[in-house]
Amino acid sequence: MMNTPQQVKNPSSSLKSRFITRFLGALTKINAEDPISSPSPTRIFQRYRRIKVASNKSMAYSVRSRRIWSRAMLSRFRSRRSAFSGRRSSVKTTNCTTINVTINENKTAKGGLDMQTDELRELVPGGEAMDVCNLLDETAHYIKCLTTQVQVMRKIVDFCHLSK
């Protein structure tokens, strides 16, 4: 039932290939500016964070703004970047909480599934401001993208290890 526009497109521009391109580019950049041979824990941790962010960012950019979760993720990245430069992005969070309150009031129809939907909202980026129907839709697409991400990363690790 899910609409998967990425899969019906030309395979050269599929979600997977777009993600791979972006992610590999980001990885090479990280490798270039931060050589591997730094043993200090903090550096390693920073590198790990960078790679994780690069991976998620590449995926979000590959999806562009077609999905609510990707839009939320991208705005999160941008706000984080602006936060680094000194600006605080507290406005966004307050908006989300107010929307969350109104949605909670309307959720009486679901009854006992409120807890799970809340948890799902936390997991899926941008899930606070969605109704249950859209939330499930976004979750499905998010799961699909996450699996692609994991697949690609595994293959890269495989390749890296085999080449050593």
Place this chain on the structure above:
Amino acid sequence: MQPCSREMQAMNSLLNPTQQIPLQDLQINGNRHHHQQIHVPSSSHFQYPTPTSTTHHDDSFLEQILSSTTSFPWSDETGPPNPEDNNNAGFNYDDMVLASKLRQHQINGGAAGNPFAAMKMMLMMQQQQQQQQMMLAGRPTVASAAAGGGITTNHQGGEGSMQALYNVFGDGSLHGTMQAKSFVGANSATEMTQSQGSGPTAGEAVTAPEKPKQRVRARRGQATDPHSIAERLRRVRIAERMKALQELVPNANKTDKASMLDEIIDYVKFLQLQVKVLSMSRLGGAAAVAPLVSEGGGDCIQTSANGGSHPRNSNGDQTPSANDRLTMTEHQVAKLMEEDMGSAMQYLQEKGLCLMPISLATAISSATSRSRNPMINHENPANGSHLLIQSSGGDGPSSPSMSVLTVQSATMGNGGLEGGAASVSKP
């Protein structure tokens, strides 16, 4: 045509199909008693209580009707013939009316071919029978009340004509098929006058459900207000989405919505964790982690496990064999994980293993470490990501043996485990 159809619809709605008829019985065309259970699936009639206890006297009557109607030419243009005709002509008129009514149904998309049309016709016949019965019982008010439940305008016109009808019955010869036919003829005449008198409103009230937009029409016992319809639509859409999610998530054989949601949540957490772990494995050079997902790391796992063993390792002899067993499983799982998550899970389950967070694993291992001989590696997490293999020799049936394969994430500054860690352990 329009007056006829409206009239027929009024008749239809008069005696609501409270009976349930299996379609095959109708096709059998015989058993009158089965008609008690006639159910018109897509018919849209107003629901109001009607006396359902009816007794049909003439089986042959219905069969006659059926045989005649099946051979009757379906035509839409049937004008109202002489209502006083109480013999075969009147009977034929009713036939024609029914035929036209059924044709109307077919046009409206309600009928699915002749069997359904036959069913409709049988239903109408039965309704007429019921109405005749009611009138014979001498309760015209009841009949008109039942008739006018939803169509109030009919009710107003019903009284007088019912009385007239009753007089006709009282005067005429009431026996055999003639009786039934006369009833039918008079009935239809009555209905016609009624409907023509109150035609537009009744027709509209009754034809509204006959529109092709029948999916909006509520079924028995359900409201028609837009809120419940919207609610129903919403529920349907959510069910669709859940089904789509069920295909994506492995182990999605749960029928309960709550457990399905739990499964989905766990899977999303698991995927996010995998991304974290994999991005950590990217920290180059960490040969200990790469073996998790590649083949050639068997010796690496071995070395890291052996190198990391600490004084808690009290059973040194068991080490190599346990490690070997573990590494084989790990390799298998890693290979399977690369291809298909579902098969990896199945493989684990077949072996009696499961994934669990490392906190739980350490808790269990510390709990069982007294009764068995565990080999626990507590590698200093500051060295980056590495593999942690933990196994305890299987003891008696009291507690299961535990093999734990964990990936401990690098913890900078915390000293504990960061985030969650993926571990494979035997329950």
